[in-house]
Amino acid sequence: MATERASRQSRVAKLPPRERILDAAEELFSREGIKAVGVQAIADRAATTKMALYRHFATKDALVEEWLRIVAADYTSAFDRLGTAHPDDPRAQILGIARFIADGLPEISHRGCPFINSIAELPDRTHPARQLIEAHKAGQARRLADLCTRAGLSDPDDAAAEITFVLEGAQVSAQNRSVERAGERLMGIVEAILDRRPGRPAVRRP
Incomplete structure (x- = not known):
């Protein structure tokens, strides 16, 4: 499990910011639900900022x-x-x-x-x-x-x-x-x- 997680993190780190945001959203929305996940949590998971997230997605x-x-x-x-x-x-x-x-x-x-x-x-x-x-x-x-x-x-x-x-x-x-x-x-x-x-x-x- 730890190896799989490290492999995923390595793969995601190489993605452009927009794709990292979508990958983070997919993981968090699937695991915790849409309402429970805030924009800051997605930005943190994508290793970016809320400001950067809103540049790619208005809302x-x-x-x-x-x-x-x-x-x-x-x-x-x-x-x-x-x-x-x-x-x-x-x-x-x-x-x-x-x-x-x-x-x-x-x-x-x-x-x-x-x-x-x-x-x-x-x-x-x-x-x-x-x-x-x-x-x-x-x-x-x-x-x-x-x-x-x-x-x-x-x-x-x-x-x-x-x-x-x-x-x-x-x-x-x-x-x-x-x-x-x-x-x-x-x-x-x-x-x-x-x-x-x-x-x-x-x-x-x-």
Whole structure:
């Protein structure tokens, strides 16, 4: 643990100030929550000053929003990578997304899902970070529904909704440790949904 911490500190020290601030925010927000972490604590963790932090981020809310934008981009990249790896196999893409979530559950069991944690602390739906989360989730649902359509699943919107419930539920279950082998169960349920809703794969037109 000490070696890992020293390695991280060495890596972070080489980052430009903006990236150090984001790295510090990610660590503190994930560990302690948005409301509990002040700007001074982030600046101290990033080995910089509040004045320097505000040069990069006008407000703490702006920093929260940018942190969540980076988190969302990681999920979007997973969809993109799977689309490149399996361009003509939407079923493989859906299972790949499920595997991506399943593989991330051990970390979520320790730190919690950043979106779930942040939503709980952002009750105001006009908050930019809250709107970013909702827009990200809506976009993810659309991509999943499109994959279900291309896979030829009967009633693809319902199939996508079922899969979304499973993906989201698995993350909550991992966070509160209410279900054992959550990742394994997640994969089994998603496969069962795909097998239970057979249909004719959509034809991709040139």
